[in-house]
Amino acid sequence: GPVSSAKPLPPYAKWKDADSMIVHSANTIETRRNAFGSSGITPLDRLYIRNNIAPPSEDIMKDPDAWKLEVSGVKSPRSFTVAELKSLGLASVTIVLQCSGNGRGFSEHKPSGTQWTVGAAGCVIFTGVPVKAVLEATGGMADGMVYMTSTGGEEIPPGLDPKSIMVERSVPVSGIEDAILAWEANGEPLPLAHGGPLRVIVPGYAGVNNVKYVKHVAFTKEQSPANIQQSSYRFSPIGVKGTPEFDSIWEMDPKSWVTLPSDPGVPVKAGRVQISGVAMGGMSEAKKVEVSVNGGKDWQEATLTGPDLGKYAWRGFVLAADLKPGKYELASRVTNADGTSQPEMRKENNRGYMNNSWRDHMVTIDVA
Ligand code: MSS
Structure with a gap:
């Protein structure tokens, strides 16, 4: 049934259309079933938000072109500012951005996590530089690399094991054919809530693989050691904790x-x-x-x-x-x-x- 919530929008999402959203928590906000509109594209002010940990400070949006991305696991590793990335190439791709947990609220066994119904999804036009163009500018992948591993720009609170909390996701390189590093969504500068200044977009892959405020893209032989890769987002049977022996959540279904x-x-x-x-x-x-x-x-x-x-x-x-x-x-x-x-x-x-x-x-x- 409909989830009702009187929780206010958190400060970084204040610009959202409150009547269209269900606020589960400051980090989990979904679109109401009747609020998707009929144009196909989901307006940004109605697009869901999902953060695994608190997003970085709004300060990183003061000069988005100065945001730095490190690229490694390539023949010539180096870093790029967003301004430099803008000179490498340009592509737009329209994708369904959907949280892996969308629809969880319908499961009978009451899985832990946000009880999303239909609204942890939207259809968005992302614009940025093709990952392939970045690879070209860095001499191509180093030998033997099979994953693209992207790291989010959140601050890790001191005293915590970074692996336990950092957002770092690996996708097989077979999936990056149409991937981009995006700085624009629906023709507007990418807001912090959706990963500005720079975000990885892996078309067809579940939400979690589209790393926001990305600060490092590494081509790697192994999947990230972070918990979000190793144990979360795995298809383990009911009652069984996720481990790398179970499939990772990558490609989406119809x-x-x-x-x-x-x-x-x-x-x-x-x-x-x-x-x-x-x-x-x-x-x-x-x-x-x-x-x-x-x-x-x-x-x-x-x-x-x-x-x-x-x-x-x-x-x-x-x-x-x-x-x-x-x-x-x-x-x-x-x-x-x-x-x-x-x-x-x-x-x-x-x-x-x-x-x-x-x-x-x-x-x-x-x-x-
Ligand atoms: N990124 C980062 N950095 N962080 C976080 O937390 N999350 C994920 C992605 N990325 C994150 C990231 C998820 S998980 C999702 S869905 C997505 O993102 C969302 O998006 P938006 O824009 O909507 O918010 Mo589930 O599969």
Whole structure:
């Protein structure tokens, strides 16, 4: 059911549209189901926020072009300012940014972590320099490197083992084909809340891999020793702690959900109802969306809406249904270009990661 929260937005996110957000904590803020809009792109002031630890001070945004990135594990290691990166190349990529824990709130075994429903996700246009251009400028990867390991710019409080708290994530280099280092989102300078001055974007990969305020990109032989890589964000069975023997949370799966109508407690007027939502394909584009008004018994193909912004973006969808007074369970199910469909049941795992079950994401409406 709807999560209600009267918590105020934290200072670094004060500019968000409060009515569109559910504030779980200062570091975890989600978009309401009915607040995604219908243009496809999620406005930044409605985009969710997830921080594993407190973000750096707003001071780092005073001169974003002076922010420094260290690049290592390449033939010619060196550092770049953002201003220097801006001279290396430019690319935009529209991606679904989605937290690995989105949908956790629907898991029956009550996994620990934020009880996200549908709103730890958004579709954003990121602009920056291709990682490939940075590799070209540094002589290419050193021999034998198989991961790109990115380190966040948060301050580690003294006395703590950095490994226990630092945000450092590794992705296989096969995943960085379309990766960029971004300084802009939806045509605006990247705000601190979303990783400014500079952020890694690995299209198609779950949120955690898109390291914010990135200060170091290393090409490495091993995955990061940080807990966030070794034990968190792993597909371990219920009751079992994550370890490197379980798959890391990297590539995303196809997923969709109905966004409207979904106003909590507001009955929908009987007659022709436009049922709309968003659908992502994961690693290939969203190709087909089906909608059910009776809890998944019967399905009808919906129309994809909005512009096609590439395979990593989501599409809007709409289905017109003539609804008499009564209760309806609205479900949606996407199939991507690879032919993979959103499953009925969630892939059970200890921390409730990557829930893309269409059944869990149904919304019940009252038509009067
Ligand atoms: N980065 C950094 N540096 N830190 C932190 O904490 N987080 C993650 C990413 N990155 C972090 C980073 C996560 S986890 C997510 S989702 C994302 O980010 C979010 O984003 P936004 O922008 O929305 O906030 Mo889960 O998978």
